[in-house]
Amino acid sequence: MSQPITILIGPDSVDPDRPKFQGSQAMFKLAEKDGPRKTVFSMIPNKEYYKNKKLNNELEGQFSHVPGGKYKGSWLNNKKDGFGTQTYTSGAVYSGEWSKGKRHGKGTYYTKTPKGLSQTYAGDWLGGQRSGIGVSTTAKGRYEGGFEADVRSGHGKMTYADGSVYEGEWKGGGREGMGVLSLPNDDKYVGMFRDDMKDGPGRFEYASTGKVYAGEWRDDSPVCGEFMPNPKGAGDGRETFNLPELSLVDPQKVLGRAVAEARQEKAETMRPGTAKFGEADMAEIRAGFEAAAGSEDTVLVKDLEAAISSLGINLASGVLDTVLEKIGAEEDDDISYPEFVDIVVVCASGI
Numbered sequence: 001m002s003q004p005i006t007i008l009i010g011p012d013s014v015d016p017d018r019p020k021f022q023g024s025q026a027m028f029k030l031a032e033k034d035g036p037r038k039t040v041f042s043m044i045p046n047k048e049y050y051k052n053k054k055l056n057n058e059l060e061g062q063f064s065h066v067p068g069g070k071y072k073g074s075w076l077n078n079k080k081d082g083f084g085t086q087t088y089t090s091g092a093v094y095s096g097e098w099s100k101g102k103r104h105g106k107g108t109y110y111t112k113t114p115k116g117l118s119q120t121y122a123g124d125w126l127g128g129q130r131s132g133i134g135v136s137t138t139a140k141g142r143y144e145g146g147f148e149a150d151v152r153s154g155h156g157k158m159t160y161a162d163g164s165v166y167e168g169e170w171k172g173g174g175r176e177g178m179g180v181l182s183l184p185n186d187d188k189y190v191g192m193f194r195d196d197m198k199d200g201p202g203r204f205e206y207a208s209t210g211k212v213y214a215g216e217w218r219d220d221s222p223v224c225g226e227f228m229p230n231p232k233g234a235g236d237g238r239e240t241f242n243l244p245e246l247s248l249v250d251p252q253k254v255l256g257r258a259v260a261e262a263r264q265e266k267a268e269t270m271r272p273g274t275a276k277f278g279e280a281d282m283a284e285i286r287a288g289f290e291a292a293a294g295s296e297d298t299v300l301v302k303d304l305e306a307a308i309s310s311l312g313i314n315l316a317s318g319v320l321d322t323v324l325e326k327i328g329a330e331e332d333d334d335i336s337y338p339e340f341v342d343i344v345v346v347c348a349s350g351i
Contacts, residue, residue: 020099036082044068044089073098093117102128123147148168168193191217205230282341285311289340298334304343313348320347 043065079101096107103125123134129150145156152187153172168179174196183188190200197220210284215225292307
C-alpha cells in the first residue's frame with residue numbers, strides 16, 4: 001500500500017522536495033514592489049487583437065496583451081521611487097530619480113531615432129514634468145535654462161537650428177520680457193518680447209549698414225522710432241548713397257507723441273479695463289504735459305500730481321505713489337511724454 005502524500009502549507013515547509021502552497025495574502029505580499037528590484041516588465045492591451053475580435057476576425061496566434069515598457073530600479077509602496085530606468089513602448093528611455101511613480105528630481109530623457117537613442121532633455125523634474133533648470137535639444141535647436149510645468153520659463157538661452165541665438169526671459173514656452181536676439185548675419189535686437197515676438201521698446205542693430213533703429217515694436221514689426229548711426233561700428237563697407245536731407249521742426253516731440261500713442265494702443269489690447277483715449281483726449285494730455293513741462297520736454301516727478309489733476313482725472317488715494325514706487329522714480333527725476341501717458345493710463349484705469 002502506497003504511503004499518503006503530506007502537503008505542508010506556508011513557509012513552515014522545509015523539505016525542498018515537497019510542494020509549497022501559500023495563501024493569497026502571502027502571494028500578494030511577495031508581489032509587492034518595495035526597494036531595489038530587477039527589471040519589471042509591463043503588459044499593455046493589444047489593439048490589433050481587440051480590433052479583430054470586434055470584427056469577428058480570426059484570432060489564432062494573437063494575444064489580448066503584449067509586452068509594454070520595462071523598469072529597473074527602486075520602488076516604494078508599489079510605486080517607482082528613488083533611482084531607476086524606464087524604457088517606454090515607443091523606445092524612449094528615462095533614467096534618473098523618481099518619486100511616487102513620477103519622474104522627480106534629476107534625470108535624463110532619451111528618444112528613439114533611426115541612429116539609436118538621442119538625448120532630448122537632461123535636468124530637473126517635478127511631478128513628472130520638466131521643472132527647474134535643464135537642457136533641452138530638439139530639431140528647432142538647443143535650450144539651456146529654466147523650465148516650469150514642462151515648458152521654457154524664467155531665464156534661458158536658445159540656440160536655434162539656423163544659428164540665431166536668444167538669451168533672456170521666457171514664459172509659457174515663449175520669449176517674454178527682456179532679451180537679446182543675435183542673428184547669423186550679425187544683426188542684433190535688444191529689447192522687450194511678448195508672445196514670442198519683438199514687442200515694446202527695443203533697438204535693432206543692422207550690421208551691414210552700421211545703423212540702429214530704436215523705438216517701439218509690435219508683433220515683431222517696428223511701429224515708431226528713429227534711425228541713427230551705430231556708435232559700435234560703421235557697417236560692412238557696402239556701397240551707400242545719400243538722400244536729400246529732410247528734417248522736422250521738433251523731431252523729439254513728434255517721436256514722443258508717436259511712441260505714447262503706440263503704447264496706449266498696446267495697453268488696451270493687453271489688459272481689459274485699461275482707460276482708452278481718443279485723438280481729442282491725447283491732444284488734451286499733450287497740452288497738459290507741455291504746460292507742466294514748460295521749456296523742457298520733461299516733467300519732474302514732484303509736479304506729476306498737479307499735471308494729472310489738471311486733466312480732470314481724480315486720483316484715488318495712493319495710486320500715484322504706488323505707480324512711482326513700482327518704477328523706482330524719485331522726486332527730482334524727469335518724466336518723458338511717453339512715460340507721462342503710461343502713468344496717466346494707469347491712474348485713470350485704477351490698475
